[in-house]
Amino acid sequence: METRELRFFVAVAQELHFGRAAQRLGMAQPPLSRAISLLERRLGTRLFDRDSHRVALTDAGAVLLAEGRAALEAVEAAERRTRRAGSAEPGRAGVVLAVKAGAASELLAKLLHAYAAEPGAVPVEVFLCGPGEQERILRDGRADVALLHRPFDNVAGFDTEDLMTEGQIAILPAGHPLTTRTQLSMADVTGLAALPMPRWPDRDGSYAPGPGPEVRDHTQLIQLITLGRTMMVAPETSRTQLPPDVVAVPVPDAHPVTTVIAWPPHSRSPAVAALVRTATRL
């Protein structure tokens, strides 16, 4: 199976419409139809149930959609990582480390400092990204290694080492009634009609419906908290980056957050290995 065919298939499977899929692929509809039915013939299986007015995935099609997406990502990751490895002087190829902007900054600083002192250390480019984006960045090859946060980030398919575990705190606007408490429970902070939790964008950039404000990054969120529009529950160490006009209150029963260092399991990079070794020794 060629990646071209897989891309065709995935486009049709997403659109469930040959015409629109063809448009998205920048081609005409007939060759797309032909390519799909040729693929079906080669696989010995229908991938779509289609009459002239509806297109639906078969069971086999659903399998190919899940598996094929993963495969396409692997191919693209291979391409990106090769490009990156090639655009560096030989023997000194850097690594890209993906971290959530504003998270684990102290740990990150210690890690970078300790790693730089290692013999044979290589330049580390830090790729700052939005919440939950590290996973995608690491999967698609834009990064070689990442700091993720369980249980928020999905670490499936990566090798990981735990680095630290911490409790969470609620971050509230100054003067809010709850700020007088010395600690809160999750029941206290979820479902506050006056202070709904913010909504982060999905992978495709869209927002799920809900009462909270739509946010895109941390500064935006902090600003909305100071304005008394929302609140958040975050790991304890984020306390160090808060402005003076918000208040942090521990939430002992919130799920503890574990910061892990993650890398693709087939990584053969000595630099990634050294970075991981350094991280686990902190």
Place this chain on the structure above:
Amino acid sequence: METRELRFFVAVAQELHFGRAAQRLGMAQPPLSRAISLLERRLGTRLFDRDSHRVALTDAGAVLLAEGRAALEAVEAAERRTRRAGSAEPGRAGVVLAVKAGAASELLAKLLHAYAAEPGAVPVEVFLCGPGEQERILRDGRADVALLHRPFDNVAGFDTEDLMTEGQIAILPAGHPLTTRTQLSMADVTGLAALPMPRWPDRDGSYAPGPGPEVRDHTQLIQLITLGRTMMVAPETSRTQLPPDVVAVPVPDAHPVTTVIAWPPHSRSPAVAALVRTATRL
């Protein structure tokens, strides 16, 4: 990047010889040379350092070899799983479970029995394979889920759930001096010149050099033990399948063996999920 190009590249990277690689690919050498240099141009990077008498991987080439192999495996897995999903009647697609022949037989029986009793259970095909082969079978899509044994099998890249942990026993020919002992240490059993550990085939079917006999499956191995030619260290539960003319002695300091159920992290199969759920509840 197309999988065709990747296959070309991997062939050359393995052979480090354009002529032989072309032969293996069933094509002539010139188009292969052209394809590789076109790929290099598209990636903006040399993949091989080559003069007229030597071909060697560049750093970028090494990256592409590791990443590209994983990507090709993902594509082939997608293809196999789709074929399998398509060759079953709709809604009743079976699952393939890979297990090492002769291992965890009691656990396996309990699992199959318990799963069959679940509502919505689906036929489970058991794929019996040689030691360490499960990983490959699961990675390349011939199986959907597998029972693996840490620390022997490499579970990197899979999601896993631990099922059981057990100690190991040494399996010796009856009458051997060590069989009088009530327990042994690893130091006792490794490096016995008279009873060298057997050698299992590599993934490519070849054997590493060493003193032990070359074995291919369990019955062969057991027979060699009864003949007094070798011995083995195996999980405790394998005791139930031993013939009467061998002796098992506990080895408390051997690394404990954990049987895990493993599946590809992107699996969307409800049947696999149900099987895993059943397994963890045993």
Place this chain on the structure above:
DNA sequence: ACGGTGCGATACCGTGCGGGTATCGCCGTG
């Protein structure tokens, strides 16, 4: 009931790319 419309399938055509053969250029070797 019937023409309209939207969509996938089919028919047919041109071209560019992938593969083949012949040959060159380079270098290590007896």
Place this chain on the structure above:
DNA sequence: CACGGCGATACCCGCACGGTATCGCACCGT
């Protein structure tokens, strides 16, 4: 120094892939 082995280059050919035109079908509205 002639030879042989190997990768690169030159050139040619066939076909597979993509485009346009059109068909067939099913669901509409009137």
